[in-house]
Amino acid sequence: MEMMSGAAMVVRALKDAGVKHVFGYPGGSVLDIYDALYVQDDVEHILVRHEQAAAHMADGYARSTGKTGTVLVTSGPGATNTLTGIATAYMDSIPMVVLSGQVPTMHIGEDAFQETDMIGCSRPIVKHSFLVKRAVDIPAAIAKAYHIANTGRPGPVVVDLPKDIVNPLEEHPYVFPENVQLRSYNPTLKGHSKQIKKAIDVIKGAKRPVMYVGGGAVACDASDAVTKFAEILGCPVTSTLMGLGAFSGVHEQSVGMLGMHGTFEANKTMHNADCIIALGARFDDRVTNNVAKFCPNATIVHVDIDPTSISKTIAAHVPVVGSIDVVLEQFFEKLEGFDSKAHKENLADWWQQINQWRAKKCLEYKLDNDQIKPQQVVQALYKHTQGDAFITSDVGQHQMFAALYYPFAKPRRWINSGGAGTMGFGFPAAMGVKIAHPDAVVACVTGDGSIQMNIQELATCLQYNIPVKIISINNRALGMVRQWQDMIYKGRHSHSYMDSLPDFVKLAEAYGHIGIQVDKPEELDDAMARCFAEKDRLVFMDIRVDQNEHVYPMQIKYGSMDDMRLSKTERT
């Protein structure tokens, strides 16, 4: 049996769990682990500038690959700095393992220097957590952490490591379990056969069906199966903010994103459907609008791996607990011999109706000669990346513009904080994506507010040469807040104005990168071209846009799904 110190075990167990990159920041309680990192090169460590960013990087890494992201931080403030990142990952079901240092076991509870109860602090925002009390338990705890993080409904797992158990002077036997078995944890992957049959019966009988696809379809890589299913049925498909790309946004059956800022056609289709096939979506409040008025004529088939997501807000008529990829295979079996052509003909009226809604062209906007429109920026980005980049985003108007004006053809290309809505997520997430995909084009669509929430990571990008593109849609305002204030608070812009913005070009240059400022519509195209021509450099695009633009469509509070404002003057 191999003997090694607890610190060496941590690093070795990461390697044995298949970890290639760790995002972290050192401190007292993890110095022994950092020393163990120093003497090997199986696991690469990326030194961030703030622990929150480490968590978002690991998150972006995970979202773009499907692999678990890893974070290593010290106890106390190092650990608590990751909490926003953990919450962000938790809300969007992202596999992540956070290793946090802890004070020595004999000092736990004594309010020792840099002691915080990380297990307690993180409890409501983790899938699970471990406080490891003996060195010999380290490999099993780490193996379990990765197993739990990336099976079933994925999520973040915290492993708290007291300093005494990683003592480099004491050696213990190292055994990394080949298989992790937990008697109390066995996620259901396969749908119950009775429910599968019921679901198919309902789906076959539907005259106005719609598929409503969420992040769950991305999480289990069910994109091909979702597409196949949609094509067999010939029905419209709408995606949640988290599901974009699981079904191609440029597919003729796509009606785009649904919900608060969903397209007119998506929300209309949902509201008028007689059958909603929800795949890995959770009927959250940013989708349903007023639940009492939600899709009054729809029979709901809800497939999800997490039973708690089913009938939580909207009661499902046919609940199916299982993983989307597996359940869709079960559906295909049941659909053998199904007359797809005849079925599609039956949907002709439905499509005619949908095409009328589409004809409304709800995403059209007016260009301006003097000012750049934010929508225009996203469309230019689409053009200059051939619609095939990894796009991360922050939170605000720019996020919604990106989601609406950059149709994603592939899963894992659209990376944003959907559930938590965490400003400051986009830039570090983009860095994590770029580290996972060094040859890919990675751009972060951000705002003048959000980018300042993790801007310190410009230094990390220089240190490790992480040439992401920052597309900052600068409206000199907390635009989304301002939009609500325009709509609800009679235009009283209470603290939504970003006075004294820095010179972002100089700032980028100060960190050793390229900065480009654009404020004229006619310069946008060339500037974008320059940005993406700089393949090996980080480029910060400070694009000054019209401050008064609003995101539309927008659902009207307390209304049904299809009660929407379509512009500043028009509503449904």
Add this chain to the structure above:
Amino acid sequence: MRRILSVLMENEPGALSRLVGVFSQRGYNVDTLCVAPVDDGSLSRLTITTHGDDKAIEQMTKQMNKLIDVLKVSDLTDGPHIERELMLVKVATKHETARAEVKRNVDIFRAQIVDVSTNNYSIQIAGTSDKLDAFLESVSQIGEVIEASRSGVCGIARGDKALRP
């Protein structure tokens, strides 16, 4: 509606706080909670009494099941079951009539006097929560109830049904 939920979970540090956390985090009610290790000591069995409509109870059950440490959750109130609560109560018995009257009540309720001192009796009683309430009500008419300590409900299903790992 009042429900009795039985939970089997790993007897791990932090497991109980995670379970209780689900209740506080999601705004569910805990009326009583009774917990102790069972089997080989690697498992804990909890009995929780709570109230809520069917939808709330369904979510509660699912949310508990979702915890990694939880093996099984069962709603005892779904079927025939046995529920018991234990109470220790100290009643002032300052004069002879009070002592006699308390003793009479103890016999009627099939309770037991487990400690006696000059000024009070300590009484043990087991039964349904209703019975314990009734006993308390009754003795409080005779003398001051100095203190009462209740275990919370624990329960099992009747017949062949059982909650096992």
